[in-house]
Amino acid sequence: MRKIILSLTIVLISLIILILFLGLKTKKIYDTKDIIGKPISKLELKILNENNNFNTADLRKNNFTLINFWASWCAPCKKEHKHLISLKKKNIKILGINFKDKTSNANEFLKKLGNPYYLIASDQEGKTSVSFGVYGIPETILVNKDLIIVKKYIGPLDKNDVNKILEIVNKK
Amino acid sequence: MLSELGNLSVLISIILSFFLIFFSLRELKLNLIKPTSKIINLSRLQLSFTIMSFIILLLGYLFSDFSIINVYENSHSTKPLLYKVSGVWGNHEGSLLLWINVLVIFSYLFFKKNIGVNKKFQLLTLIFQNILILGFFIFLVTTSNPFSKIFPVPQEGLGLNPILQDPALAIHPPLLYLGFVGSSIYFSAALASLISKFDGKNFATVSKPWVLISWLFQTLGILVGSIWAYYELGWGGYWFWDPVENSSLIPWFLMTALFHSILVLEKRDGIYLWVIILSILTFTMSVTGTFLVRSGILNSVHTFANDPSRGMFILTFLSIMIFSSVYIFYKFSPTEERSFKFFSKEFFILTNNWFMIFFLITVLIGTIYPIFLEVLTSQKISIGPPYYNTVLAPFLIPLLFIMAYGPKTSWIISKPFKIKKILFTLLISSLITFFIIFLIDQKNYLINILLISSLYLILQSLFDLFKNLDNKKQKKTFVNKSSLVSHLGFGLFIFFISLNSIMSIEYDLNIKVGEKKQLNEFEISLDDLKVYDDKNFKKFVGDVTILDNKNNIIEKLKPEIRIYNSPETITYEASIKSNIFSDTYVTMSNISRSEFYNIKFHKKPFMNLIWLSTILIVFGGFLRAIGRKF
Numbered sequence A: 001m002r003k004i005i006l007s008l009t010i011v012l013i014s015l016i017i018l019i020l021f022l023g024l025k026t027k028k029i030y031d032t033k034d035i036i037g038k039p040i041s042k043l044e045l046k047i048l049n050e051n052n053n054f055n056t057a058d059l060r061k062n063n064f065t066l067i068n069f070w071a072s073w074c075a076p077c078k079k080e081h082k083h084l085i086s087l088k089k090k091n092i093k094i095l096g097i098n099f100k101d102k103t104s105n106a107n108e109f110l111k112k113l114g115n116p117y118y119l120i121a122s123d124q125e126g127k128t129s130v131s132f133g134v135y136g137i138p139e140t141i142l143v144n145k146d147l148i149i150v151k152k153y154i155g156p157l158d159k160n161d162v163n164k165i166l167e168i169v170n171k172k
Numbered sequence B: 001m002l003s004e005l006g007n008l009s010v011l012i013s014i015i016l017s018f019f020l021i022f023f024s025l026r027e028l029k030l031n032l033i034k035p036t037s038k039i040i041n042l043s044r045l046q047l048s049f050t051i052m053s054f055i056i057l058l059l060g061y062l063f064s065d066f067s068i069i070n071v072y073e074n075s076h077s078t079k080p081l082l083y084k085v086s087g088v089w090g091n092h093e094g095s096l097l098l099w100i101n102v103l104v105i106f107s108y109l110f111f112k113k114n115i116g117v118n119k120k121f122q123l124l125t126l127i128f129q130n131i132l133i134l135g136f137f138i139f140l141v142t143t144s145n146p147f148s149k150i151f152p153v154p155q156e157g158l159g160l161n162p163i164l165q166d167p168a169l170a171i172h173p174p175l176l177y178l179g180f181v182g183s184s185i186y187f188s189a190a191l192a193s194l195i196s197k198f199d200g201k202n203f204a205t206v207s208k209p210w211v212l213i214s215w216l217f218q219t220l221g222i223l224v225g226s227i228w229a230y231y232e233l234g235w236g237g238y239w240f241w242d243p244v245e246n247s248s249l250i251p252w253f254l255m256t257a258l259f260h261s262i263l264v265l266e267k268r269d270g271i272y273l274w275v276i277i278l279s280i281l282t283f284t285m286s287v288t289g290t291f292l293v294r295s296g297i298l299n300s301v302h303t304f305a306n307d308p309s310r311g312m313f314i315l316t317f318l319s320i321m322i323f324s325s326v327y328i329f330y331k332f333s334p335t336e337e338r339s340f341k342f343f344s345k346e347f348f349i350l351t352n353n354w355f356m357i358f359f360l361i362t363v364l365i366g367t368i369y370p371i372f373l374e375v376l377t378s379q380k381i382s383i384g385p386p387y388y389n390t391v392l393a394p395f396l397i398p399l400l401f402i403m404a405y406g407p408k409t410s411w412i413i414s415k416p417f418k419i420k421k422i423l424f425t426l427l428i429s430s431l432i433t434f435f436i437i438f439l440i441d442q443k444n445y446l447i448n449i450l451l452i453s454s455l456y457l458i459l460q461s462l463f464d465l466f467k468n469l470d471n472k473k474q475k476k477t478f479v480n481k482s483s484l485v486s487h488l489g490f491g492l493f494i495f496f497i498s499l500n501s502i503m504s505i506e507y508d509l510n511i512k513v514g515e516k517k518q519l520n521e522f523e524i525s526l527d528d529l530k531v532y533d534d535k536n537f538k539k540f541v542g543d544v545t546i547l548d549n550k551n552n553i554i555e556k557l558k559p560e561i562r563i564y565n566s567p568e569t570i571t572y573e574a575s576i577k578s579n580i581f582s583d584t585y586v587t588m589s590n591i592s593r594s595e596f597y598n599i600k601f602h603k604k605p606f607m608n609l610i611w612l613s614t615i616l617i618v619f620g621g622f623l624r625a626i627g628r629k630f
Helices: A002-025 A056-061 A075-089 A103-113 A127-131 A159-171 B002-029 B037-062 B069-074 B081-087 B092-113 B119-143 B167-180 B184-195 B200-233 B243-267 B272-294 B308-332 B345-377 B385-408 B419-440 B445-470 B472-476 B481-503 B607-626
Strands: A044-047 A053-055 A064-070 A093-099 A119-123 A139-144 A149-154 B505-511 B516-519 B522-533 B537-548 B553-557 B560-565 B568-573 B575-578 B582-590 B597-605
Touching: A002 B308, A002 B345, A044 A119, A053 A056, A064 A075, A064 A159, A075 A093, A075 A103, A075 A159, A093 A127, A103 A119, A119 A127, A139 A159, A149 A159, B002 B037, B002 B119, B037 B069, B037 B081, B037 B092, B037 B119, B069 B092, B081 B167, B092 B119, B092 B167, B092 B184, B092 B200, B119 B184, B119 B308, B167 B200, B167 B243, B167 B272, B184 B200, B184 B272, B184 B308, B200 B243, B200 B272, B200 B607, B243 B272, B243 B345, B272 B308, B272 B345, B345 B385, B385 B445, B385 B481, B419 B445, B419 B481, B445 B481, B481 B597, B481 B607, B505 B516, B505 B522, B522 B597, B537 B582, B537 B597, B553 B575, B553 B582, B560 B582, B568 B582, B582 B607
Parallel strands: A064 A093, A093 A119
Antiparallel strands: A044 A053, A064 A139, A139 A149, B505 B597, B516 B522, B522 B537, B537 B553, B537 B560, B560 B568, B575 B582, B582 B597
């Protein structure tokens, strides 16, 4: 009996310690400060209103892509929407990632305010957005064709941000 | 200069630890009644050099010696004196040095106090304790040397994290360290006791004061940390079930269980092995907590700048500690028989243990389950207050009733309960609770039952206290006033947090300067916003007026947004108007790119009484510590 308890204890403790060791090795994305200059994660995303998927590798086709995280329930997203539209008019490719939203509400939102996006991906559980290092929405990141993050905006875009984005994109 | 002196005294302390282990091992084999004066002198030297290394680092901070990286990174010449001092332990390296100091101080005091008790037991305790000391010294020197130098010497330091510039936080880490690092001494003593075949009663007598002392400091440390979180973090709460808070609570459960069991062991045989397990577990859990905080495996407000090699070291050390303890326990533990009568004192005291272990397991699972899940499935979750409240709260109810009876039952023989008295107290508690529910118009069944049971404990403890104050003849019974005081404190504590949880009001609003908003019976306005320049920060102070239409009270509060310059950090200072019965709590934050300010407004009843009841719990322990019978 003593031996059985002893072996059980040892197995249990070893297992816990092993998991903690593994835990030390896993990487964590908690901080988004250092994200600039790093490539975005390779991800598959579902396209809104379609059954197809979209891969972030497809963004290599564009010189620059602005990735905007939004939702119909997010008030500041409404505020920045006109700036996104104006960016679209300047031929900026904007990928919209619809965050934790109902498809019907998202469509309604775009119908009312216009659609600035060339492609919309849907992230209903919000997990993919976390992999992009997003804390809350709206957030916007600008990536180049090597999928490296050039610029990151937390909160709604304003006029200055629009000019800055145009400046970066038109430089090359 | 200071850096070299610091390194030198650390080095000497390490050598002294080796010497202590070596000579103690040698004296074990000699035929002596007690350890020779050589061991005592070595201990004294070790104590002096370890304390000296700490003082040297302290001097580095006081004189702003920025050639020491640690001082450069964590201090600033314009910092107020108090925060220069607390800066020493406000960072990983310095706090580790403090940790080692506590290990050494407890080692010395334990050794000094128990000379002549049992040579083998005493030397073995010293050896185990010095293995711990050595382990942490190696950790300090290899991964976290507080005396590392920087060249060229910077002109100015980078400053202490402004969130840490708070008097409560200045004393919070030292208190906690005295608590859970202090538990190392009964960890060592427990292992020594097994090997030296020390008997249970003696072990209980020898280790009881240390368990009580560490419990006192641990409780105070948790209290002060909680007060700090309430005033400084601006989240409007005092306990968040944050994994790091949990790591201080887990050893507390164990210490509480251990202290109660030791009282039994002193009088009765049969739970010696259980006490040994608890002693070992307390320090093991303390180190596990340290691992969780320092390795960066968790993310929380307490996370220190982390470095994976540190996590690796602590975990390896922890594994060695655990496996050696398991080995020693199975190799040396004697067999024992247990027999307990229902409703005897030992029965009640040991029931406490079951509750503590249950609480411990609940909190432990909540803390490490997210880590396990992330490793095994790479899924990220966080476990919040609902889990803890749902699982823990119902079990408080029987605990409160049992706590009302424990202190006045007698050893070995059980007396029948006085049913009439129980029913009477229960009736009064229920009446008071109904009255309260009627007044505040709240229907939460669990909270109502908690109110009844905590009132029951309060009334019962008060009744027993008065009975014992009155009657000198009661001396012969086994009622101990100190435990009544602590139990009374716990009853009050649960009573007030229950009320606080159902009576708190919270509003969140966005408001412009000059605007006024109406929220139910409250009218909130942000009248003005002023900017001030302080010594090392700039602050925006809001003038917030809260008009309580129901009670016709006007309160003016001044929440602040502070921008510190080195390093540039924004903090939000809550403004709190506090009286015995209720706190009004306001925080303000700016909303980026808009003229709105976010105001969080709380009414939190009985905050001061929650703190006071915790102090009462500690006071009971303190009474026992200074009492003649202990």
